[in-house]
Amino acid sequence: MPQHHHSPEIEKTKTVRGKPVFYNDRKSLFWVVTILGLTFTAVPSIVLMQTLKNYFRFLNNWDVSILRPTLSHRQPLQAPHNLNSPLKVNFIRFELSDPQAHSVHLAGDFNQWSGDSLSLARNKKGTWEVLVPLPPGKYHYLYIIDGQWTLDPKNSEIDYRGPQKTSVKIVP
Numbered sequence: 001m002p003q004h005h006h007s008p009e010i011e012k013t014k015t016v017r018g019k020p021v022f023y024n025d026r027k028s029l030f031w032v033v034t035i036l037g038l039t040f041t042a043v044p045s046i047v048l049m050q051t052l053k054n055y056f057r058f059l060n061n062w063d064v065s066i067l068r069p070t071l072s073h074r075q076p077l078q079a080p081h082n083l084n085s086p087l088k089v090n091f092i093r094f095e096l097s098d099p100q101a102h103s104v105h106l107a108g109d110f111n112q113w114s115g116d117s118l119s120l121a122r123n124k125k126g127t128w129e130v131l132v133p134l135p136p137g138k139y140h141y142l143y144i145i146d147g148q149w150t151l152d153p154k155n156s157e158i159d160y161r162g163p164q165k166t167s168v169k170i171v172p
Helices: 008-012 021-061
Strands: 090-097 104-108 127-134 137-145 148-150 158-161 164-171
Touching: 090 137, 090 164, 104 127
Parallel strands: none
Antiparallel strands: 090 127, 104 137, 137 148, 137 164, 158 164
């Protein structure tokens, strides 16, 4: 049998399963690039998913219903104020605990006693509530529970508006 003379370069090249070593280097490079690519896409995805999870946790714990806009196009009556100073407005929470009620509205000086313009929303605890922006002043109001005009059971401050007994809220 004739002897073959191998060049020194070929002799230095090793084979694995009949393939040159440089093939394995490319395969290793492929896996390194693939793993790095997956890492660079997975880490931002994990961060995004955590951010979305926190956002939805916030939304689930936040009772958005109390911030619903009202149906009223009327402006609240404003207490007299100094035109040189900015008008101060406070967000006043009106709340009523009546889990059996089907609908609750708020009527008062601030909405010209409109019985359907300020709807209260029931929260998860069964309490009805609404936030009303009011400037400082004294306000007479009543709740309308399933069509019945009712004093605020939690407010002992009562006054008369004509012949009608009303609850009173002082906004500082």
